[in-house]
Amino acid sequence: MAYYVLDAAGFESDDPLVGFLTVARHHGQLPDTADYVRKATAERDEGPLHRLFREDTFEQVANIDANESTVADALIDRSTGGEGSWEGFCEWLHEIHEQDRFTQIGKHVLGGRKLSFKESEQLSEEFYDGVLQTWSALVLADKTSARHLTSEVDLPSEMIYGSPTPRRTAIDAKVRTLQWDAKRSGVDDRTRSLNEKREQARREVRSRAEDFAESSDSVATLTLPTGLGKTLTGLDAGLTVLDRKAGDGRLVYALPFTSIIDQVATESESVFDVDRVDSDVLTVDHHLSETRVPLPGSPEEVPDDTRADAEAILGESWRSGMVVTTFVQLFESLAGPGNVQSMKLPSLYDSVVVLDEPQALPHRWWALVERLARLLVEEYDATVIAMTATQPKLFTGSEDDETAELVPDPERYYEGLDRVRFELGPSVEAALDGEPAPLDYDRAGQRLAEVASEGASVLSICNTIDSARELTQSVEQHANPLVVNDVYDRVLASEGGKPADISPELTVERALDGWDSDRPLLVHLTTRHRPVDRKHLIDVAIELTEHELPVVFVSTQLIEAGVDVSFDRVFRDFAPLDSIVQAAGRCNRSFDRETGLVTTWVLEPPEGRERTPSAAVYDYGGDSLTKIAALALAEVYDGDPMDEYTVTRSAVESYFGKLNERGVGNPEYLKHIKKADAETLGRLSLIDEPPSVEVIVTRTREEKIHIDELRDAYREYDWETVEAKTELLKPLQVSVPMYGSDDEELFAHCSPIDERDDRLHIDARQARFDDYFDATEGVVTPDDSVEARLL
Structure with a gap:
């Protein structure tokens, strides 16, 4: 019909x-x-x-x-x-x-x-665009209508079709408060100068954003160095454009990693004086979040589960005024959405989409992302703002087809920076000459220990979990550090309850109680740690560095972007140039010390591996991103440490230019759009992960009680409780990649949750799980013989 x-x-x-x-x-x-x-x-x-x-x-x-x-x-x-x-x-x-x-x-x-x-x-050409629009609109209408017909909960039309957006003036008020606090407490000249640059950039961007909103352009870039307040500036720019647009659009703020979403969401809560749980202004949407929009004024007799279901529909369909989400949620929903995913698409009409760190998008997706951005602009009348310190050539088809830049003359902000110098270790110098000479972990760990012994705070970013583990063990041998992960473990055991209730200040206090100033503090962090523990240990690291204590923080790339922490020294295993620059953003981030030093080296393969971690992660499918990075560095390197501008502007621009010359983006993805192969597009993923085992780790008595209640709920067919406990346990869940056909046998002695739930359970308090969990390393496997574990 x-x-x-x-x-x-x-x-x-x-x-x-x-x-x-x-x-x-x-x-x-x-x-x-x-x-x-x-x-x-x-x-x-x-x-x-x-x-x-x-x-x-x-x-x-x-x-x-x-x-x-x-x-x-x-x-x-x-x-x-x-x-x-x-x-x-x-x-x-x-x-x-x-x-x-x-x-x-x-x-x-x-x-x-x-x-x-x-x-x-x-x-x-636009057939698939039309199918997505009409299909997603019908799905949303059908589900919201069905909700009204099958329950006493009425979804208000103003929430289905519109929503209150954050007020841009709240950003001005927040900045005035910060300025007043700084003036009252007193700041040094360097900090004052940095704050002035941040405010200058924000006001210049706002002025440009006003002009941009009135123009015919719909895609813009916002290019500023790390540490210059890009989050506030990006929010300001997005709301400025949104205020000038007609319609009921919203602000969608998308980031590459779940590890930094909470930081942006927390800052947004503070600026706009809202609560992501109880407000229809802000929604946080990623795989670990409870995505919901509170529903006002339903009858008291409506059951809680019915109300919660309605609030989940509003959350899943992005009906709040501002959504903080991941690239995965945004672009996979645009490319080949599932039925529920499609409900968010009607919310994109007249919206402003801020892409924070777009260079982190997988290169195979770049051409598809550009096509999806065109879909947003042409079919949804949306505006896209790509914001980063290392701007990729993502939305420019040619030299003559440049997008609008919201920062007038970005060069001024880079030229005036003198926060860090970039030092190439001998192993990288050899790589520039085409003859890699990787550094062994014994010497690398010794170097980190020496720097920390001088009283400096040190961050070392590795490319794989195995590499980070081996480097951490080397630091322990050479520095005899106080391991903060173990202190946190003891705090959990003594305090009990929920990790979220334990403040980072308490862990720092307990660490300093047993600390000898002649030894550094050590923090180890990878994706083998539970999400709740990652957040806590990052917050602890921020506290330690603010106290100017000698700390060695060894991590994978999860600390690389967006985390507001500042170290004296940063060591980065060799990587693409944008990753090296992002890592440098954790060094002397706020000009709170003299010029910092970022050292890049090439670490050797971990024990049992054949390839260096940098090659294993970044050189694949005939493309070698590390070789392109080496070619770009070779153009500017003269044997001495390089200033910030030389690397972050000259070398990075050369790197992205060379990348574009070789062709970026899988052309097959565009063919799927042309042929309207929605099912095939739905199988594409931004995260290229092997099959994995999902493990829930409990470290306190209260966490174990939630597991017991989940198992009881399965036995009693209490699906409401199953859903609630599953949501509650997400921050305790670790995904462990399985690379071989026999790998799952490594967890054969772990307890399954239920025959209907394939997640495994590890109770870290029981000795029988000692082979599976370590306070410092997180989830481990008794026989760690599989391929390198990546971020």
């Missing part, structure tokens, strides 16, 4: 097919268009699609004709502006059935009498 109505109403080209697919799949996921249409309209088999479109259809039409033909006629008459009718539809359906003309639908994607698929000529 959808096909007939659109055809009768005068819609042309692919529009009737868009309607056909939208209605046919609004309870499921969009399919690969050609295969689906072929099976539904052309093939003469007895499969489910044949029965649905060839047999069930006529039974349903006969039933409507006998019982509700008047209603059907009124609906068609209104939908077609009087050009169609129920009688006309029945005649049309009978005609195409008699003449076997279902193929006229198929011919929109299938060409020729044999109905063989043609690569590109049957579908229009």
